[in-house]
Amino acid sequence: MGKQLFEIVEGGGVTTPKGFQAGGLHCGLKKTDRHDLGVILCEVPAAAAAVYTTNLFQAAPLQVTREALAEGGILRAVLVNSGNANACTGAQGDADARAMQANAAAALGVGASQVAVASTGVIGELLKMDRVNTGIENLPGRLRSDDQGSDDFCQAILTTDLVKKVSCVSLTIDGQQVTIAGAAKGSGMIHPNMATMLGFVTTDAKIGSPLLQELLREITNVSFNMITVDGDTSTNDMLVAMASGLAENNELTRSHPDFAAFAAGLQHVCVELAKAIARDGEGATKLIETVVVGADSDFAAQAIAKTIIGSSLVKSAVYGADANWGRIIAAVGRAGQPVNVGTVDIRLGDIVVLEQSRPIPFDEEKALEYLKGDTVAIHVNLNMGSGQAKAWGCDLTYDYVRINAAYRT
Amino acid sequence: MGKQLFEIVEGGGVTTPKGFQAGGLHCGLKKTDRHDLGVILCEVPAAAAAVYTTNLFQAAPLQVTREALAEGGILRAVLVNSGNANACTGAQGDADARAMQANAAAALGVGASQVAVASTGVIGELLKMDRVNTGIENLPGRLRSDDQGSDDFCQAILTTDLVKKVSCVSLTIDGQQVTIAGAAKGSGMIHPNMATMLGFVTTDAKIGSPLLQELLREITNVSFNMITVDGDTSTNDMLVAMASGLAENNELTRSHPDFAAFAAGLQHVCVELAKAIARDGEGATKLIETVVVGADSDFAAQAIAKTIIGSSLVKSAVYGADANWGRIIAAVGRAGQPVNVGTVDIRLGDIVVLEQSRPIPFDEEKALEYLKGDTVAIHVNLNMGSGQAKAWGCDLTYDYVRINAAYRT
Structure with missing residues (x-):
């Protein structure tokens, strides 16, 4: 393996990189009392990137997130619900996804175009927006920058998953400690009550949105795109990355001496999450x-x-x-x-x-x-x-x- | 549906078309006492055609059959064993497939290049050729032109299949009764102890080998190529058709007024066999x-x-x-x-x-x-x-x- 390019941070999560808070709560979309609404908030505008399902049928939140990222590649927050995929829900579904974005922006005090949204759960049913909206109002009070915040978020995105899926690494760039973390969910590739693969990466590295987007796509091809539970591809798959830049390294470029280390660390996080999804595949024993x-x-x-x-x-x-x-x-x-x-x-x-x-x-x-x-x-x-x-x-x-x-x- | 182009022959099988005999016996390749060696013999040189698996790994008998058909598109017989696929068996496997062809030709009194061979069963094990050869010697005595011959052949090609798969139709061409029949096996697409899809079509229609080959390929694309049990493709899949010409219709061409009826009849036989394979898929209930x-x-x-x-x-x-x-x-x-x-x-x-x-x-x-x-x-x-x-x-x-x-x- 040669020189170790990064170190694994045991117990780390999406709130470990500087600048991130997260939280989750139960708003009533799941039948059980488990969390079903979660958020990650960055205290500064984060350079952001995302990749989406290749399925032609794409759920409403994907278009909303796509438009948010098109405006300069900056995000402040990502809001996720489980229990309902908001897919095949027509114009009302679009309106609901936009309302989720706008209401979360208002509750968190950020611009609407800086909020990404993601959903996972049953296809073809309208979201119970009264419950979602009440949940959104309560979310700011649940935000935490410690492990509990990360944990609550991880819980909120699960469906049939049996285990939470997190990974975290740290490395040194320009003498600064940089942390990369990720959370994911996924168990079957798609089915109306549950499933879909969602991934969320946070880092405090300083990196521009275009390069983060390139890197995320390259790494997705050797991580999330290389897992198969059942060959089916969800209408809702999405991977979002946010970089706060608070580690204060010199901005990463492909010619930066530590670019390879950052890429290796990001790839490790994505591969670990992908493997965790595969291992937790529906009914899997190995x-x-x-x-x-x-x-x-x-x-x-x-x-x-x-x-x-x-x-x-x-x-x-x-x-x-x-x-x-x-x-x-x-x-x-x-x-x-x-x-x-x-x-x-x-x-x-x-x-x-x-x-x-x-x-x-x-x-x-x-x-x-x-x-x-x-x-x-x-x-x-x-x-x-x-x-x-x-x-x-x-x-x-x-x-x-x-x-x-x-x-x- | 408009005019009925053909009639279904209840109880018909591969010996129903004029000129065909068939038979089967147990030679010892299967652990049970079920038939594991079968043959179809045409009393005259039959215009023949075949399509093969697209898997890059092709079992030895496929190459032998390909070469037989390359010499003028004529067959007198097809010999099939179940219980061993003769796949991934190297040079010895090739030699065994050629020995099966030569020994069957000698036993049946036909030219070696007029015998097609097919195998289905475990991958990577050599054929017990002493048992196969003894079986081949006994096969001529088991040939019958009645339903029992067809039935014995159908039994001999089965592996995990729960039911025999036959289909037969008749139609009138140039005032002559023409019959088309088929037998098939298949349950999972591939697995070393069993499986593979094999199909055998007999007809007494007069049709040249090149046109039969074209038609067989076209019809395979809307029948056998449109079924899926588990998405896996065998190393041994093969479909062979033989036309005795004994119905004495004017030779079929694409411009023959009854060509469409013949094609419809052949397609019916192939679709019925394909559906029977799908319905009998491993573990299937419907x-x-x-x-x-x-x-x-x-x-x-x-x-x-x-x-x-x-x-x-x-x-x-x-x-x-x-x-x-x-x-x-x-x-x-x-x-x-x-x-x-x-x-x-x-x-x-x-x-x-x-x-x-x-x-x-x-x-x-x-x-x-x-x-x-x-x-x-x-x-x-x-x-x-x-x-x-x-x-x-x-x-x-x-x-x-x-x-x-x-x-x-």
Whole structure:
């Protein structure tokens, strides 16, 4: 690994970087008494960036956030509700998302165009705006700059998620301590009562919005875009980053000597959040990591890694702790990418099962033991070029079917 | 529907068209005593055609069959074994596939280049050729031109399939009765102990090999290529058609007045077999039919129909009899095809759930009743153009996970 570019901040969260407060509360969108409305506030205008779902059907809050960021790439706050996705809700849905933005801006004392909004939950139902508005009024009183604020926010964005998902790193830039943190939610890719992937990154690094946007897109492609729970893509997926600049480093550029360290730290946060989402996939009992090397290009490696991780047959086999390399090579062969059919190596962890596309006898007991663990790594070497990629997913279990067959009724 | 172009032959099978015999027996590749070796023999040289899996990893028999057909497009026989896919078996696998072809040709008294071979079963294990060869020697004695021959053949090609899959139609061409029949197997798309989709079509129509090949490819695209059980594509998929010409119609050309009727009959046979495979998908409790109309093009409609039918969330919802249109519209939006996000209609059977992309209140009881049936139709109208397509699949159930988590051990 060479020099450690950043340090992991245990227990850190979105309020750890300088300048951020966060909070959450229950306003009544969820049936339980769990938090369903959360906010992150930056005490100064933050350079901001965002990436959105590629689904053609995009929920109302995405357009509102897009417009907010178009005005100079500055945000002061992001408001999130769970329990209702405000998707497929037509003109009333648009109006509700705008009202959320305007009301949060008024309550927090910032400009409306400086508030991003995000929603996750049931599709096709109108938001109970009376409850949302009451919640918004109470939010400023719940803002905290300590871990509790971060924790309340993390709670407020969850749906079927079983665990909160946070990650935090620190590094030194121009002699200043810089912190990068993130919170995320996601469990299935989409379903009307729950799900959607949402991510929120805060940092006190000084970096302009255009560069943050470029970096966020690049890093999304090797983190959030490389996970698959079930192959479905939500109408509401959104990742928002805010940089307060309060660490007072010299503004980051691509030629800044510590740019690589910042990018590595941001990538670590995004990859950790992405892996946490994959591990917490609906019904999952384990995380699957697929590593593809020796491909024709990184693009080819990515496509192959995602095809393997998305295969229901591979996912079922991992659930059953079955060292089923036949399903892995079949996935490699249908990924639509260049493959030399005679030179493929496959390992499960350290256990070699295929070399130069021919089966290698292996210790079934040892393989069973390995596959029963809570993390399973599938390594594929195409022995063609230098393209490589990692992707993450989870096993396919009875519980996935139970959760998704029955949730709406 | 207008004029009926063909009639369904109840109880017909691959031996119903004039000139065909078939048979099957147990040679010892399956652990049970079920048939695992089958053959179809044509008493005259048959004009033949075939389509193969798109997976880059192709099992040995596919290459042997490809070469056989390259020599003039004529076949006398097709030999099939189940229990072993002869895939990822290297040079020995190639030699074994060629030995199967040569030995079958000798036993049946036909030229080796007139025998196609197909295999389905476990990947990466060598065929027990002593058992295969003994089976081949006994096959001529099991050939029959009646329904029993067809039945024995259908049994011999099954793996995890629960039911035999046959279809037969007849029509009149130039005053002659022409019969088209097919047999198929398939349950999961690929897994080492079982699975793969194989299809075999026989007809006594007089048609040249090049036209039969064109037609087979066109019809495969709207039948076998429009089904999805789990999104995985086998290394062994193959569809072979043989036309004996013994019906003595004038040779079919695209300008023959009955060409459309023949194509419709062949398409019916292929669609029926494809639907039977989808309905018999591993763990399935019901057939799902997705109909997409009003798309920009047929290609777009096909991609959208297959995205819907392949969605684990849609499949789980249908298993749970959940009228979950949110998952359907999310699948429409991620299919990578042009969609007007404001004009989508969705029906479940006759129950309208979305109109112009807005939810329509519907009777949940009635929807539950409909979704509990053994066939569920999802209709999507994009209201954009005249592109249309149908696709077929099945629900995702506990049993799919059970079958695929545990089968190899």
